[in-house]
Amino acid sequence: MVTGTGSRTSNRNSSRSRSSGETTKSESQSSQSRRNRSAFSWGDNAGPMLGAALAGAAIGFAANYGRKFIMQGMDSTVGDWDEILAAEHDIALAIFDKMLATDETQSFKRKMLLMKLTHALDKHTHEEEMVVYPALREDDLATDADHLESEHGYIKTFIYELNEMGPDASSWLEKVREFRDLVAEHAHMEEEQVFPRFKKDMTEEQNARVTSLVNRDGFWMA
Ligand SMILES: [Fe+2]
Ligand SMILES: [Fe+2]
Numbered sequence: 001m002v003t004g005t006g007s008r009t010s011n012r013n014s015s016r017s018r019s020s021g022e023t024t025k026s027e028s029q030s031s032q033s034r035r036n037r038s039a040f041s042w043g044d045n046a047g048p049m050l051g052a053a054l055a056g057a058a059i060g061f062a063a064n065y066g067r068k069f070i071m072q073g074m075d076s077t078v079g080d081w082d083e084i085l086a087a088e089h090d091i092a093l094a095i096f097d098k099m100l101a102t103d104e105t106q107s108f109k110r111k112m113l114l115m116k117l118t119h120a121l122d123k124h125t126h127e128e129e130m131v132v133y134p135a136l137r138e139d140d141l142a143t144d145a146d147h148l149e150s151e152h153g154y155i156k157t158f159i160y161e162l163n164e165m166g167p168d169a170s171s172w173l174e175k176v177r178e179f180r181d182l183v184a185e186h187a188h189m190e191e192e193q194v195f196p197r198f199k200k201d202m203t204e205e206q207n208a209r210v211t212s213l214v215n216r217d218g219f220w221m222a
Pocket of ligand 2: 089124128187
């Protein structure tokens, strides 16, 4: 009777004897076939594996699109480009108000709100700098476009300073208040002066084109 132990021993022995050079023809062919598969083909199981990998990539891609659609839906409104941008101003100012309502014990909340504000302003300034300000320059409003774009530089500076000082700093609220004042004044100039001046001479096609470009830019930045 062959015991389990005997069988395992015998397998170990035969394996050892083969490793010393007695390779059979069929094993050699099988190993050659494995080498060929790994080097030059996807192998018998590659179809399902490749399918799974592609499905995974597709799910990731779709999830990213889904996230963008959700972010886009949350952050903007339907309407002309100037209405979209005005709604984004309101969103940013509302985040500032939440920041100003915190105290120094709420470091985590302050950090989260600053991240949210940074994302909202990044998206918004990108839409303006990549679409609206170039269109203003095309329409002989380069002085306004340059002034507004230089203020975006100070918006980034405030974000940098707030990140550097940290949420526990004693001057954090004062800095946020100064920052809010700059953004409110900047938004007011856009909404009340520059954008209406630009829009009143636009054709319907130009208006639709700028709206579409702002939406497209905002989608990729979401
Ligand atoms: Fe702006
Ligand atoms: Fe703006």
